[in-house]
Amino acid sequence: MRIWSLSPKYLDQKGLTALWRETLLAKKVLEGKTKGYRNHPQLNRFKNTPNPEDCINFYLKHIWEEAHNRGYNFDNTKFSPIEEINKIPVTRRQIEFESLHLLNKLKKRDPLRYKKFGNMVEIEVHPLFYLTEGDIEAWEKLD
Secondary structure, three states, X not given: OOOOOEOHHHOOHHHHHHHHHXXXXXXXXXOOOOOOOOOXXXXXXXXXXXXXXXXXXXXXXXXXXXXXXXXXXXXXXXXXXXXXXXXXXXXXXXXXXXXXXXXXXXXXXXXXXXXXXXXXXOOXXXXXXXXXXXXXXXXXXXX
C-alpha cells in the first residue's frame, strides 16, 4: 500500500487509480470495517491525528478532484467531503524520496508525464500535508 504524500496531479492513470483503491481500503481500516492492513505503517500518520476518518476523507476528496478534472469516473459517494482539516507534517526528505520513486515509475509507464514532471524543483505535496525539514519518515519502506 502506498498513500502518496505528493500531490495527486503527478500520478499517471495507473497510479491515480491504484491510489484511489488503496486509500479506500485505508478508509475501511480506519473505520474498523476490515481486519487486513490494520498495522500498516503508513496508516500511523492518520491514526496519530485527532480525527483519522476526517483526514482520510479529506485525502480522498483531493484524489477524487484530480480524477474528476481528468474525466475519470471515481465514485464520490465513497467518502465524506471534508473541506478543512488540520494538516499533517511530512518531511522534505520523504517528499524527495517519493518523487524519485514516482519518477522511476513514470519513466516506464508514462514517458510523457515523466517528461512533464521529470525536472521538478519544487514538489507540491497533497493538500492534507505540510512540508517540514527532516529525514525520510520512519514508516517508509526502504527497499
